[in-house]
Amino acid sequence: xxxxxxxxxxxxxxxxxxxxxxxxxxxxxxxxxxxxxxxxxxxxxxxxxxxxxxxxxxxxxxxxxxxxxxxxxxxxxxxxxxxxxxxxxxxxxxxxxxxxxxxxxxxxxxxxxxxxxxxxxxxxxxxxxxxxxxxxxxxxxxxxxxxxxxxxxxxxxxxxxxxxxxxxxxxxxxxxxxxxxxxxxxxxxxxxxxxxxxxxxxxxxxxxxxxxxxxxxxxxxxxxxxxxxxxxxxxxxxxxxxxxxxxxxxxxxxxxxxxxxxxxxxxxxxxxxxxxxxxxxxxxxxxxxxxxxxxxxxxxxxxxxxxxxxxxxxxxxxxxxxxxxxxxxxxxxxxxxxxxxxxxxxxxxxxxxxxxxxxxxxxxxxxxxxxxxxxxxxxxxxxxxxxxxxxxxxxxxxxxxxxxxxxx
Amino acid sequence: xxxxxxxxxxxxxxxxxxxxxxxxxxxxxxxxxxxxxxxxxxxxxxxxxxxxxxxxxxxxxxxxxxxxxxxxxxxxxxxxxxxxxxxxxxxxxxxxxxxxxxxxxxxxxxxxxxxxxxxxxxxxxxxxxxxxxxxxxxxxxxxxxxxxxxxxxxxxxxxxxxxxxxxxxxxxxxxxxxxxxxxxxxxxxxxxxxxxxxxxxxxxxxxxxxxxxxxxxxxxxxxxxxxxxxxxxxxxxxxxxxxxxxxxxxxxxxxxxxxxxxxxxxxxxxxxxxxxxxxxxxxxxxxxxxxxxxxxxxxxxxxxxxxxxxxxxxxxxxxxxxxxxxxxxxxxxxxxxxxxxxxxxxxxxxxxxxxxxxxxxxxxxxxxxxxxxxxxxxxxxxxxxxxxxxxxxx
Numbered sequence: 001x002x003x004x005x006x007x008x009x010x011x012x013x014x015x016x017x018x019x020x021x022x023x024x025x026x027x028x029x030x031x032x033x034x035x036x037x038x039x040x041x042x043x044x045x046x047x048x049x050x051x052x053x054x055x056x057x058x059x060x061x062x063x064x065x066x067x068x069x070x071x072x073x074x075x076x077x078x079x080x081x082x083x084x085x086x087x088x089x090x091x092x093x094x095x096x097x098x099x100x101x102x103x104x105x106x107x108x109x110x111x112x113x114x115x116x117x118x119x120x121x122x123x124x125x126x127x128x129x130x131x132x133x134x135x136x137x138x139x140x141x142x143x144x145x146x147x148x149x150x151x152x153x154x155x156x157x158x159x160x161x162x163x164x165x166x167x168x169x170x171x172x173x174x175x176x177x178x179x180x181x182x183x184x185x186x187x188x189x190x191x192x193x194x195x196x197x198x199x200x201x202x203x204x205x206x207x208x209x210x211x212x213x214x215x216x217x218x219x220x221x222x223x224x225x226x227x228x229x230x231x232x233x234x235x236x237x238x239x240x241x242x243x244x245x246x247x248x249x250x251x252x253x254x255x256x257x258x259x260x261x262x263x264x265x266x267x268x269x270x271x272x273x274x275x276x277x278x279x280x281x282x283x284x285x286x287x288x289x290x291x292x293x294x295x296x297x298x299x300x301x302x303x304x305x306x307x308x309x310x311x312x313x314x315x316x317x318x319x320x321x322x323x324x325x326x327x328x329x330x331x332x333x334x335x336x337x338x339x340x341x342x343x344x345x346x347x348x349x350x351x352x353x354x355x356x357x358x359x360x361x362x363x364x365x366x367x368x369x370x371x372x373x374x375x376x377x378x379x380x381x382x383x384x385x386x387x388x389x390x391x392x393x394x395x396x397x398x399x400x401x402x403x404x405x406x407x408x
Numbered sequence: 409x410x411x412x413x414x415x416x417x418x419x420x421x422x423x424x425x426x427x428x429x430x431x432x433x434x435x436x437x438x439x440x441x442x443x444x445x446x447x448x449x450x451x452x453x454x455x456x457x458x459x460x461x462x463x464x465x466x467x468x469x470x471x472x473x474x475x476x477x478x479x480x481x482x483x484x485x486x487x488x489x490x491x492x493x494x495x496x497x498x499x500x501x502x503x504x505x506x507x508x509x510x511x512x513x514x515x516x517x518x519x520x521x522x523x524x525x526x527x528x529x530x531x532x533x534x535x536x537x538x539x540x541x542x543x544x545x546x547x548x549x550x551x552x553x554x555x556x557x558x559x560x561x562x563x564x565x566x567x568x569x570x571x572x573x574x575x576x577x578x579x580x581x582x583x584x585x586x587x588x589x590x591x592x593x594x595x596x597x598x599x600x601x602x603x604x605x606x607x608x609x610x611x612x613x614x615x616x617x618x619x620x621x622x623x624x625x626x627x628x629x630x631x632x633x634x635x636x637x638x639x640x641x642x643x644x645x646x647x648x649x650x651x652x653x654x655x656x657x658x659x660x661x662x663x664x665x666x667x668x669x670x671x672x673x674x675x676x677x678x679x680x681x682x683x684x685x686x687x688x689x690x691x692x693x694x695x696x697x698x699x700x701x702x703x704x705x706x707x708x709x710x711x712x713x714x715x716x717x718x719x720x721x722x723x724x725x726x727x728x729x730x731x732x733x734x735x736x737x738x739x740x741x742x743x744x745x746x747x748x749x750x751x752x753x754x755x756x757x758x759x760x761x762x763x764x765x766x767x768x769x770x771x772x773x774x775x776x777x778x779x780x781x782x783x784x785x786x787x788x789x790x791x792x793x794x795x796x797x798x799x800x801x802x
Contacts, residue, residue: 073431197523201466205478253523263524300527302520303493304478351492354752381427389482390491390752396429 038236039244039274040137040175040186042144043116044100047374047407048090056091063147065403069382071395082108084147086115096122101133104166114219115168126176130190133219135168136230137188138248139289140274142167147405151317151336151368153380154401156289157360158311158342163270163291164209169193169228170219184236193218194228195252195268200297200305206344206358206389207295207306209270212252226251226265241277241286248272252295266296288314303356304389306345313340317368328371338364345389357391360384375406435663438545438743438750439487442658444701449658456655459648460484465623470643472624473525474518474635480652483541483622487659488743488750490541492761496622499536504730510637515728516621518634525635535725535733538760539604543743543750546661547602549707550740551611552694554590555599561689561712572686572776574714577606577737579729582613584629590695600729601713604759606737607728611656612649619644657699661707662743665801675798678791682783687716687738687776710741710802719774722759734775745800766796 037045048057063084069075083106090100101117118132135143141159145166159165171192178185195212202211215223227250234244252268255261272291278284290312297307317336325331345358362384369377380401385394434440441453461481465471476496477483483494500514501507508515512531521527530536555576564575579600581587591598591609600606608614612629619625624634628646631639666672679685688710697703715735723734731737736759744766747755755764763769773781787795 068427070428072429075428197467201468201471201522203464203466203469205464205482266523298521298523300521300525301523302475302478304482349491349493351495354754357752383429388485390485390493390750392485392752393749398429399427 038177038184038186038234038242039140039144039276040177040188040232040234042146043102043135044090044098046088046146048088055093056089058087058089059407060085060087061146061148061405061407062086063153063403063405065153065401067153067399067401069397069399069401071397075399086146093119113168113213115166124176126178128175129172130175131172133168133170134173134190134192135166136190136192136228136248137232138167138230138246138270139163139165139272139291140244140276140287141165141289146407148374148376148407150405151315151334151366151376151378152338152364153378153403154364154382156313156338156340157362158291158313158340159289161208161210162293162309162311162342162344163272164213167209167213171227173230182238186234186236187232189229189231191227191229193222194224194226194250196223197253199252199268200295200301205304207293207297207309209268209293224251224254224256228252239280241275244272244274246272246274263298266298267294268296269294283319285317285319286314287317288312303345303347303349306347306356306358308346309342309344310346311340311342313338325369326371330372332370332373334366334368334370336366336368338362338366340364355391356389357387358389360386360394375404377404378402435665436746436749437486438543438659438662438746440660442548442660442699442701445658445699449654449699449701452651452654453658455648456651456653456658459652460655463648465625465643467522470623470625472518472520472522472635474521474528475624476516476518476520476622478623480618483618484544485750487543487545489543489747489756491751492540492756494541494622495761496539496541497530497536498539498728499530499534499726501727502535502725502733504727504732508728516634518621518624528635537604537724537726540756540759540761542604542739543662543747544656545659545743546707546709546740547611548657548659548699548702549661549692549694549705550601550709550711550713551657552590552697552699552702552705553601553692553713554695555592556590557692557695558599558601558713559592562714570683570686571779572683572716574687574712574716574738575730575735576600576713577715577729577731577735579607579609581609582616582630584616585609585613597730601737603728604736604739605728605731606713606715607731611653615649615653615656619649658701661709662746662802664708664742665745667801669797669801671794672798672801674791675794675796675801678787678795679798682787682795683780685710686780687712687714688741689738708742708802711738714738716777717775718777721772721774724760741799742802744802766799767792 046059048059050057064082066080068078086104088102092098099119102115104115105112114133116135118130118134121129137143142165169192171190173190175188196215198211199209200207202208230248232246236242249269251265253266255263255265270293274289276287293309295307297305315338317334319332319334321333341361343359345356347356364380364382366380384397387394464479477494483490497517498515500509513528517530518528562574564573566573577600578594578597581598598609600609602608602614616629620630625643626633626640627642627644633640689712690708690710693706694702715731715737717734718736725733727733757763757769763772770784
């Protein structure tokens with residue numbers, strides 16, 4: 001039986017091999033020459049693979065990891081995950097019109113989502129129109145979230161669970177950049193569909209912006225007919241780094257239906273500041289982000305759902321070995337550490353005047369190895385303490401995470 | 409390079425054993441199962457644990473529309489005593505053996521509402537009592553006692569002349585109540601043993617009521633929505649309720665700490681000498697139970713499960729079942745010292761959290777506890793400290 005199977009497989013391999021001409025494949029590398037690349041460029045500044053003269057190019061990245069975590073002496077044991085497998089397709093329709101889509105399969109396909117699928121029309125460097133499924137530019141992580149760019153297995157909690165990264169929506173907007181010597185200035189402004197009641201009515205028992213991601217209908221229609229505004233301005237100096245200030249806000253709840261009033265209009269406001277810089281003397285890379293969330297929660301609802309949240313992270317990455325390592329010409333060994341904090345509920349109890357806790361902090365020391373710039377192998381140790389709303393003794397969570405992530 | 413990789417691998421291999429934060433000492437936490445459960449009982453314990461601590465209700469899955477809390481765990485963090493954030497307000501019944509006046513919104517105030525709805529408001533001038541949620545550990549032992557055992561401590565006419573009576577709360581059972589062999593029918597009513605006034609006969613009664621009155625969650629057992637007053641589809645399954653009841657029955661009993669400390673031993677002696685133990689009965693032994701781990705076990709809850717006159721200072725003018733407005737069930741004292749670990753670092757003691765220290769709580773005892781309180785007041789500072797250290801060790 002085996003020899004009969006061998007023949008068609010062998011013939012198929014010959015044919016298949018004949019169809020591949022590696023000279024037709026052209027790798028479009030990440031633009032590392034420009035020092036004026038900003039976070040807002042991250043969506044296009046990715047490695048792509050182009051086939052011949054086709055106007056489309058493809059790319060993507062994959063993340064896989066192992067973890068051994070536990071809480072207060074209890075562990076779930078060893079676990080292997082494939083948290084993300086993402087595909088990009090980009091094409092140039094005209095020298096001033098381009099399209100890019102990003103489709104993400106989370107946890108082996110458990111959730112498939114369009115994170116980005118937008119058409120960009122360039123009228124002037126300061127005036128570009130973008131429409132489609134866009135990533136709301138709140139903070140920097142939402143735009144610059146690709147796994148291979150980071151030295152850590154997990155994404156920062158404040159930026160993914162408080163700010164809902166990767167938060168994308170259907171809408172339109174304008175963006176542009178202006179350069180002057182060592183300086184770059186960028187802006188973005190979008191109107192998109194927004195959040196919904198689930199941010200204060202969910203199974204997380206807290207104000208939780210990512211709950212709105214569960215609503216797939218947001219790509220079809222707004223939950224309340226009110227646009228969500230997201231805007232960002234950022235400044236970059238080649239020698240200093242980049243700082244961004246962003247805002248996202250709008251009415252989040254379904255306040256009427258069929259002309260009948262269901263509730264008051266309730267507003268959501270998010271402000272974020274982000275930065276990144278490299279200390280030239282030591283080549284230490286610092287990146288961080290901090291955000292504040294303000295939600296109009298009905299007074300007669302529960303303080304379980306906070307009106308204010310705050311949180312952020314800072315990553316410190318110190319390359320310690322560069323050069324030819326293990327057969328890779330430009331490999332980099334780095335030590336890094338992430339510090340992160342989230343307060344899910346900023347406020348005081350009406351009943352006692354005491355502080356509402358519901359917060360967490362984490363320290364994540366890391367060793368990472370980049371054989372090439374687009375691939376990273378990382379070994380993290382995570383230690384985290386998490387307090388409940390009452391401020392009772394915290395749950396202590398810790399463990400190791402090992403993972404790899406690469407563009408392809 | 410090779411050395412570096414080798415070191416990392418060795419570190420990783422050894423790290424796995426030591427990287428998980430330590431398990432707290434068993435006597436420092438209230439949650440956890442009874443020892444001796446079999447595998448199927450442990451599986452049901454886990455199902456109940458999930459429903460009790462992790463299942464959160466939102467408007468999409470039945471919460472409210474008016475409610476007090478969004479999950480069982482919101483009121484009983486770590487299975488311990490609750491915080492004023494989830495204080496319950498009961499009203500409607502102002503005399504023993506009278507109806508709970510459902511038409512004015514009783515028996516419990518739902519002081520919160522999902523967006524777009526208005527919470528219930530206490531009718532003006534209506535007496536009410538506030539109740540801090542109790543700890544739920546060790547309840548299986550209390551539920552395994554027989555009515556006959558409870559009645560051995562009852563002395564409604566104070567025949568022994570010690571100034572302490574002790575009466576059971578006779579409660580009209582809900583329609584779904586199924587008497588067990590250890591329940592005694594008293595003209596259609598049964599002895600309540602759970603709740604601050606002992607108004608719940610068993611943990612099933614307590615659980616169904618809490619889903620309904622605390623979260624606005626209906627079930628086949630209690631299908632009437634407290635907001636509309638109308639029967640609606642069940643919002644929690646029978647199985648989930650049974651899992652939660654099983655979880656409550658099989659939570660371990662709190663474990664005393666530093667039992668051999670001389671000062672704590674002295675405090676324990678004083679506790680008996682000043683007659684605290686006349687109501688806070690220290691030791692009980694269960695008979696045979698359907699759960700082997702609860703059968704024939706001696707345990708130390710420091711309660712007699714009976715109602716006592718606690719004086720005018722603790723009379724809120726409202727009641728449940730056959731209890732007088734000034735009568736309260738003796739609360740179990742086990743786990744008392746761990747209360748701040750579930751109450752946000754502070755004590756909120758007595759039925760409504762009005763006492764912020766154990767001493768304050770003792771001094772608020774009146775009625776049948778007057779003698780004990782007076783004796784406590786006359787203790788030396790050293791003896792008071794010993795007594796309080798003993799109570800903290802429970």
